[in-house]
Amino acid sequence: MKAPLTDNYPKRLTDEPWNEEANFRFAATYMDASSAEYRFLWSPLINRIWPETLSRSLKSFFAIRESRYLSEKIGSNKLAELDLYLRGSRLRTPVLEVLGSDGLRLEIAERIAKKAKTPPLETMPDIIAGALARRDIDGAIQLMEDKKARGAFNLNDTFLLTYLYCLNGSVGKAEALAANNAAEAKKNSSGDWLWGKLQSEFGFHPPTNHE
Numbered sequence: 001m002k003a004p005l006t007d008n009y010p011k012r013l014t015d016e017p018w019n020e021e022a023n024f025r026f027a028a029t030y031m032d033a034s035s036a037e038y039r040f041l042w043s044p045l046i047n048r049i050w051p052e053t054l055s056r057s058l059k060s061f062f063a064i065r066e067s068r069y070l071s072e073k074i075g076s077n078k079l080a081e082l083d084l085y086l087r088g089s090r091l092r093t094p095v096l097e098v099l100g101s102d103g104l105r106l107e108i109a110e111r112i113a114k115k116a117k118t119p120p121l122e123t124m125p126d127i128i129a130g131a132l133a134r135r136d137i138d139g140a141i142q143l144m145e146d147k148k149a150r151g152a153f154n155l156n157d158t159f160l161l162t163y164l165y166c167l168n169g170s171v172g173k174a175e176a177l178a179a180n181n182a183a184e185a186k187k188n189s190s191g192d193w194l195w196g197k198l199q200s201e202f203g204f205h206p207p208t209n210h211e
Contacts, residue, residue: 024073031069033062064094071098079159079194082132086167092133099129106130121152137168155184159194166202174198175205182207 030036037059040046064085071081078098085094096102101109109126113119119127124147131140144161147153158181165174178185178195185191185207198204 027069031066033059033066036062036065060089061091064089064091068094068097077190077193078156079163079190080197082160083163083197086132086135090135095133096129099125099132101126101129106133121147121150124152137164140164141168141170155181155188156190158185159188159190163194163198166198166204171198171202171204174202175207178204179207 040058040062041050041055067076067081067084070076071078081098082095085091085098093103096106105126106129109119109123110130113123113127124143128140128143128147131137131143141161141164144157144164147157148161158177162174162177165171165177195204195206199206
């Protein structure tokens, strides 16, 4: 008689350990945007009930689904992902997810914040994510500036606020913020990507003094 299973895969048929790489390869075939769209549209049921007018934008939804899966499994540039979801879709959930939140976390954070004179710092990341999910860029900037004033700012916050300033047309504020944090940003490769993107799209001048 074998001992009871103690792992998270009770449906396994052998005593072989779980193979994460094989699982990734197996699931990735179903997450591929092009093939998933094809299977969806050629389903007999979908052919009968799916409006033709909605099919034109369908591929983008499967592309986002694939990108979220790959991000969770192999990692990604979170700012690049956020930019894609914010500016390339109106979807709420991917924006929350890439910022480490979800609908339930956001609801709890907002309830706590409403009961407090000042939102507790631990609720701020979710509330900021919620503002961005609503495409309330002004609101998200205000929340981040408040977080910064309360001394709870880190490098990722600096990158995000710099990006949001540019997105909102406040390139001067973005440049000043980047310049004030140039030395710290130099230690993170995300800074090089972000400066290049903001320079090409918004005329942003990257910080020159990295020391």
